[in-house]
Amino acid sequence: MPLPPQVTDLTSFDLLLSVARLGSIGQAATEHRISQPAASARLRHLERRLGLTLLQRTPRGSALTPTGALIADWARGVVDAADSLAAAVQTLRSSHESRLAVAASQTIAEYLLPAWLVALRARQPELTVTLQAANSTEVAARLLAGNANLGFVEGPDLPPGLDADTVATDQLTVVVAPAHPWARRRRGITPAELAAAPLVSRESGSGTRRALEAALREHDIDALAAPLLELSSTTAIKHAVAAGSGPAVLSSLAVSTELAAGTLTAVPVNGLALHRLLRAAWPAGRQLTGPARDLHAIAARPERS
Incomplete structure (x- = not known):
């Protein structure tokens, strides 16, 4: 069964997790090696795709809404699993290429x-x-x-x-x-x-x-x-x-x-x-x-x- 389209873009969820940890879209953008406007656009697209408000502006940067925090908690395990899969694939590829x-x-x-x-x-x-x-x-x-x-x-x-x-x-x-x-x-x-x-x-x-x-x-x-x-x-x-x-x-x-x-x-x-x-x-x-x-x-x- 194919994944629902709302959750197929793991990069955007990973970006959301970075905002939650760093407290700033700008710092999250730097960590992901993209521009701040590109990061903001990707997060807005994620909100539209989910039909939920995930971020709110604060005087000190950006913070997750309660809904955003809940989504981030659920997404963390999925993103970590994707990282583990990527590492395993790279290990296997390195083994084959040796x-x-x-x-x-x-x-x-x-x-x-x-x-x-x-x-x-x-x-x-x-x-x-x-x-x-x-x-x-x-x-x-x-x-x-x-x-x-x-x-x-x-x-x-x-x-x-x-x-x-x-x-x-x-x-x-x-x-x-x-x-x-x-x-x-x-x-x-x-x-x-x-x-x-x-x-x-x-x-x-x-x-x-x-x-x-x-x-x-x-x-x-x-x-x-x-x-x-x-x-x-x-x-x-x-x-x-x-x-x-x-x-x-x-x-x-x-x-x-x-x-x-x-x-x-x-x-x-x-x-x-x-x-x-x-x-x-x-x-x-x-x-x-x-x-x-x-x-x-x-x-x-x-x-x-």
């Missing part, structure tokens, strides 16, 4: 998020962050289930129910062991050759694999060969490739060290665009607030893209 749950796809979690989180903790040392690294499909599921405040994904598309924007770009690179035949292909390979080769790859829900499949569809190639190996981590894939098991397609962020050291070799793919967008994602229709908003701002800084 924790941040992040879900991120493997490449972002391993190679980008650590620096972003260091920057966030520099701003908010008291913040507790939990990070769940998963493939892009699982990240989306965690966001939709309410198990993460903010997510970061690598895949080319998102399920309904999520909003997203781009925070960085990435380039996929075909890598092989230095002894692999492709390592000697100075002119690179064709998209068809890549699609026909059994790859050491991530599982089907990974953003890297989905981005590769989307790029190949641009060349009317609808399917990859059956994987040579399916491994759950980028590190495991790199070790398998370096050991000579077969080629892989990985983020340039993930293989820069190995390419520089010569333990892996990059193979060009002629005519195949292997860049992708890295995106922040969150439940559709919601605004990012608190630490989630701050982390998003750090990730989206121009120098990071």
Whole structure:
């Protein structure tokens, strides 16, 4: 049942209590950080709404009428309860804003998020962050289930129910062991050759694999060969490739060290665009607030893209 309109404006009742305690509309106005004319107008409006005279002028200021004193006594408990409610809400909000749950796809979690989180903790040392690294499909599921405040994904598309924007770009690179035949292909390979080769790859829900499949569809190639190996981590894939098991397609962020050291070799793919967008994602229709908003701002800084 809705509250009667006569009692919904608790600010005016709180102002009345201040007049009762301080004995002056002017002092009450100062306490409430409003002008004296505004305070007088608010109290007159309260009197009209209640249909009662609450204040009377005296040589020393303003005093409550007997009716006003009775109303003030009744209002005191309600205003105190409202103050307690506001304090409880603020405590709960502060507790929520001191924790941040992040879900991120493997490449972002391993190679980008650590620096972003260091920057966030520099701003908010008291913040507790939990990070769940998963493939892009699982990240989306965690966001939709309410198990993460903010997510970061690598895949080319998102399920309904999520909003997203781009925070960085990435380039996929075909890598092989230095002894692999492709390592000697100075002119690179064709998209068809890549699609026909059994790859050491991530599982089907990974953003890297989905981005590769989307790029190949641009060349009317609808399917990859059956994987040579399916491994759950980028590190495991790199070790398998370096050991000579077969080629892989990985983020340039993930293989820069190995390419520089010569333990892996990059193979060009002629005519195949292997860049992708890295995106922040969150439940559709919601605004990012608190630490989630701050982390998003750090990730989206121009120098990071």
